[in-house]
Amino acid sequence: MSDITRAQFDDVMVPNYAPGKIIPVKGKGSRVWDQEGREFIDFAGGIAVNALGHAHPALVEALTTQGQNLWHLANVMTNEPAIALAKRLTELTFADKVFFCNSGAEANEAALKLGRRHAFLNYGPEKNEIISTHGSFHGRTLFTVSVGGQPKYKEGFEPTPGGISHVPYNDLEAMAAQISDNTAAVIIEPIQGEGGVTPGKKEYLEGVRALCDKHNALLIFDEVQSGVGRTGELYAYQKYGVVPDILSTAKALGGGFPIGAMLTTDKCAESLGIGTHGSTYGGNPLACAVSLAVVNEITRPGVLDAVETKAQRIRDGLKKINDQYGIFKEVRGMGLLLGAELTEDWAGRAKDFLGAALDEGLMMLVAGPNVLRFTPSLIIPDADIDAGLARFEKAVAKLVS
Incomplete structure (x- = not known):
């Protein structure tokens, strides 16, 4: 057994995180084991990252093979995995061009910078406003927390960048009232993740697209959490039938290996x-090789088709639990990005359910203080879904008793 302990985290790490009391050391499929050999079922997926579970053979093979050849070059040279991945992403999406980076925040940073620069070059410096939505989350850089619609994340970091406004999510009238010819870009999560797992209405996203066209503003879709198969389509915009000018993607794109990307059109990319x-690590051969394996696996016949079936299995299980214990006001989301909002009696206690589930051998997430979030592997076996729900029911029973 390792001599590393959870207590040592508090001694050596900056205290911006409060990780769980266990230290996982091994993962396989949708199961994880801690230092004591205790097994957990993973309904968290590394916050919608482990789209193919843990230690997927195709990903291990891609990383091992690439690791024996070429690790890093920086952007003074290109490399084969980066070009192959970019080619595949443009084949599968609206995009003509790709910019690689290392995270969702960096992908959004690039998207927002492109939005402003495109407006500057084509319309002049006065066209610089960025419109976002309340409750949104776009990353932790100073720019992205400023654009994000949750003030708590920028508290104490002011002054933050200007030229940014926020309107209510799913409110087309509010967007219409705010947007103008001085708007450079509008950034929206097709499904708000950290803000509570709230899907955008189709007519809302269609309306925002039309408003952007009217005012020559770029539409940015933040698909860091909703992308790479999470909704049953490769990207959520494809499910809605609303095409953005720029799309940010990360999380599941690397299946656990850090990578982010900004996808856009030829017209915007110029x-x-x-x-x-730029990005020193962006387009790293290791990351791109693994990511290409992820994309190829997720787009195999039948994988995306099974996402909604698995999601319905989880929804049915949560309904059965809720019928008995009455803890949820609503279960919402799309595909395997699900949020269960707690009733008023349990408001603010989402983390209590998180801790109780961990005690029963289930890893899951929250999305704010009132919403439990479920983002398991896209290929989680039905048996693991059922076993995870059984463990969750035990946790609920103990908590409400």
Whole structure:
């Protein structure tokens, strides 16, 4: 057994995280084991990252093979995995061009910078406003927390960048009242994740697309959490039938290996000319090789088709639990991005359910203080879904007794 302990985290780590009391050391499929050999079923998926579970053979093979050949070059040279991945992503989406980085925040940073620069070059410096929505989450850089619609994340970091406004989510009238010819870009999560797992209404996203076209503003979809198969389509915009100008993607894109990407059109991409933006690690051969394996596995016949079936199995299980214990006001989401909002009697106690589930051998998430979030592997076996729900029911029973 390792001599590393959870208590040591508090001694050596900056205290911006409060990780659970166990230290996982091994994962396989949708199961994880801690230092004591205790087994957990994973309904968290590393916050919608482990789309193919833990230690998927195709990903291990891609990383091992690439690791024996070429690790890093930086952007002074390109590499085969980066080009192959970009080619595959453009084949599968609306995009013509791809920019690689290392995280969702960086992908959104690139998207927002592109939005402003495109407006600057084509319309002038006064066209610089960025419109976002209340409750949104777009990352932890100073720019992205400023654009995000949750003030708690920028508290104490002011002054933050200006030229940013926020309107209510799913409120087309509010967006119409705010947008103008000085708007450079509108950024929206098709499904708000951290804000409570709230899907956008189709007519809302269609309306925002039309408003952006009317005012020559770029539409950015933040698909960091909703992308790479999570909804049953490769990207949620494909499910809605609403095409953005720019899309940010990360999390599941690497299946657990850090990578992010910004996808866009030829028309927009030309605004980021040589030297205007960059990333030392972006397009890293290791990351791109693993990511290509992820994309190829997720787009295999039958994988995306099974997502909604598995999601319905979880919904049915949660309904059965709720029929007995009455803890949920609503279960919402799309595909395997599900949120269960607690009733008023349990408001603010989402983390209590998280801890109780962990005690029963189930890893899950919250999305704010009132919503339990479920983002398991897209290929989680039905048996693991059923076993995880059984463990969750035990946790609920103990908590409400």
